[in-house]
Amino acid sequence: MIEIIISILLLIGGGLTFIGSIGILRFPDVYGRLHAATKSATLGVISIMFATFFYFWFIHDIFVGKLLLTILFVFLTAPVAAFMVSKAAYNTGIKMSDKNSQDDLAIAMREHEKKNKQEKSNSDV
Amino acid sequence: MAFQILLNMLIAVIWMLLKNNFSPVEFMLGYIVGLVLLFFLRRFLKFDFYFRRIYALFKLIILFSYKLIMSNYDVIKIILSPKLNIEPGIIAVPTKLKTDWEVTLLANLISLTPGTLSMYFSEDGRTIFIHSIHVPDKEAAIKEIHDSFEKAILEVTN
Amino acid sequence: MLYTVSHITLVLMSLSIAICLYRVFIGPTIADRIVALDTTGINLIGFIGIIMILQDTVAYSEAILVIAILAFIGTIAFSKFLEGGVVIDRNHH
Numbered sequence: 001m002i003e004i005i006i007s008i009l010l011l012i013g014g015g016l017t018f019i020g021s022i023g024i025l026r027f028p029d030v031y032g033r034l035h036a037a038t039k040s041a042t043l044g045v046i047s048i049m050f051a052t053f054f055y056f057w058f059i060h061d062i063f064v065g066k067l068l069l070t071i072l073f074v075f076l077t078a079p080v081a082a083f084m085v086s087k088a089a090y091n092t093g094i095k096m097s098d099k100n101s102q103d104d105l106a107i108a109m110r111e112h113e114k115k116n117k118q119e120k121s122n123s124d125v
Numbered sequence: 126m127a128f129q130i131l132l133n134m135l136i137a138v139i140w141m142l143l144k145n146n147f148s149p150v151e152f153m154l155g156y157i158v159g160l161v162l163l164f165f166l167r168r169f170l171k172f173d174f175y176f177r178r179i180y181a182l183f184k185l186i187i188l189f190s191y192k193l194i195m196s197n198y199d200v201i202k203i204i205l206s207p208k209l210n211i212e213p214g215i216i217a218v219p220t221k222l223k224t225d226w227e228v229t230l231l232a233n234l235i236s237l238t239p240g241t242l243s244m245y246f247s248e249d250g251r252t253i254f255i256h257s258i259h260v261p262d263k264e265a266a267i268k269e270i271h272d273s274f275e276k277a278i279l280e281v282t283n
Numbered sequence: 284m285l286y287t288v289s290h291i292t293l294v295l296m297s298l299s300i301a302i303c304l305y306r307v308f309i310g311p312t313i314a315d316r317i318v319a320l321d322t323t324g325i326n327l328i329g330f331i332g333i334i335m336i337l338q339d340t341v342a343y344s345e346a347i348l349v350i351a352i353l354a355f356i357g358t359i360a361f362s363k364f365l366e367g368g369v370v371i372d373r374n375h376h
Contacts, residue, residue: 007288010333014292016197017326021299023204024306024322030314031242031256032213033306036204037322039239041299043197048292048329049347055285055336066344070328070351077355079236079243081321081362086244086256088362089314096213104217105245105254112248 002058009051016044028097030089038082046071133159181280188277192238200239203259214260215244218267219252220275227278228253234274241270289337296330317361324354 023036053067090105133156140155141147203211222228232243232253245254260266303326306319328347335343 003285007285010288010292010336013329014295016201017329018295018299019201019204020322021302021326023200024319025302026204026209028209029213030312030318031244032211032258033315033318034256035200035239035242035258037318037325038242039237040197040200040204041322041325042237043193045325045329045332048332052332052335056341060339062341064341064344066348067332070344070347073348073351073355074325074328075237076233077351078325079233081355081358082236082242083232083244084359084362085314085317085321086242088366089312090244091366092314094312094314096215103215105215108217108247108252108254 002054006051006055009047009054013044013046013048013051016040016047018044020044030094031086031096034082034086038078042074042078046074049074129163133163135159136162178281181277185274185277185281188273189234189238192273196239196241200258211259212261213256213258214263215254215256216260216263216266217247217252217254218270220271222251222275222278222282224282225250227282231274231278234278235270241266285336289333293330293333293337296326296333300326300330313365314362317358317365320361321354321358324350324357327354 017040020036020040023040024033027033027036049067049071053064053071056062056064056067096103136159137152137155140158141151144151144155203209220228220231222231228246228250232246235241235243235253235255240258242256242258243253244256246252247254255266255270257266300323303319303323307316307323310316310319327350331343331347331350335341
């Protein structure tokens, strides 16, 4: 019984990781690839880690706390890493693949720059 | 809140002393008894029952798991569709949350649900810029985040 | 049964690592390469997890933690370098 659950978790994990990699290959720009990488792959690996944890807990009666710690760590760091990479990519001027799409951030940045310039000219006077 | 947890533990210790049994199981039993006592006495002692927050946190975790699975399914559908038919875009989501760590929690939860990725903060840190992989309707996307995660986080911290 | 399933999953993981490495080679921008390297690190964690099941040992659990930490630190360092040209920013604000 427990073997079936572990097998299902393993298959889900492997499938999600593989689909995430296909997403990395197929998406047209960095931001889309980040979506595929940090979520499908992360969930897949977490599923595999749960399978390993259950395997050692129920079949060998060993409670491996480090595996749980790894799950927590991956969960905590995946969004932070994605945030850093996307921020760096945007700041270095990597454009989205579709030029006509919605971009609120560009508008906000332009306004911010305008305000800065105004303040500078005011202080000069 | 810290005072209540301390009081609760004190009740658990008194319970253990009364039972003359110092096992972790007895401690848990005493803790539950203390919870019930605090729940009934909350009106006389004039405080807000702290377990409500833990319940709200639990609800947030359930909501998050549900969203994680549902939106993973959506992203898999997009990846495996023969023609990538997506309209990516960056939307600005203003938030009502006050402290920094609430906003951090919201941004992390948004990042972890597939299809949305928080990528920038405004100067005051109260507007999150979100890259979404498929935004047919901007207002609907903002409203969904407000209705699900922001509401749940507000319930935990208020 | 568990043996077969583990091997199938191992093949899937190897394929996805291969795809990620391909993206590292062709990636048009540096950010693409960072993303692919990060995913390679995350996939390695799952890979070692399956090897733990196959070899019936818990000795690799520390290795998993270290790889998770190294992948995260590496990604952060790369993206900071990409953004400002320095890894450790001394006069930040």
